[in-house]
Amino acid sequence: MKSDIKASCQKRLGRIEGQVRGISKMLEEGRYCIDIVTQISAVRAALRRVEEEVLKDHVAHCVEHAIASGDKADQRQKIAELMDVIQRSSR
16 A cells, blocks of 8 residues: 555544544433434545545555456456455445
C-alpha cells in the first residue's frame, strides 16, 4: 500500500475510533435513539470511504501488477478476489 494512502486511512480510522467511542458514551448517557442511529450511519459512511481508498490502491497496484505480469493464473486470482470483496461489501 502506498504510504500516503496508508497514512490517510490511518488518520480516518483514528477519527472513526473516536466516533465509535462517542456512540458508546451516547448510549451510556441515554441519548435520543435517532441521534445515536445518525452517528452510527456516519461511522458506516466513514468506513466505506476507507474501504474505497484501500480498494483503489489494491487495483492500482496488485491488480495492475497481475495484469502487467502476463500471469493468467495470478490475473484470474486477483480478479476473483476483487469481485468477491465487492460482492461482500454490497450486502
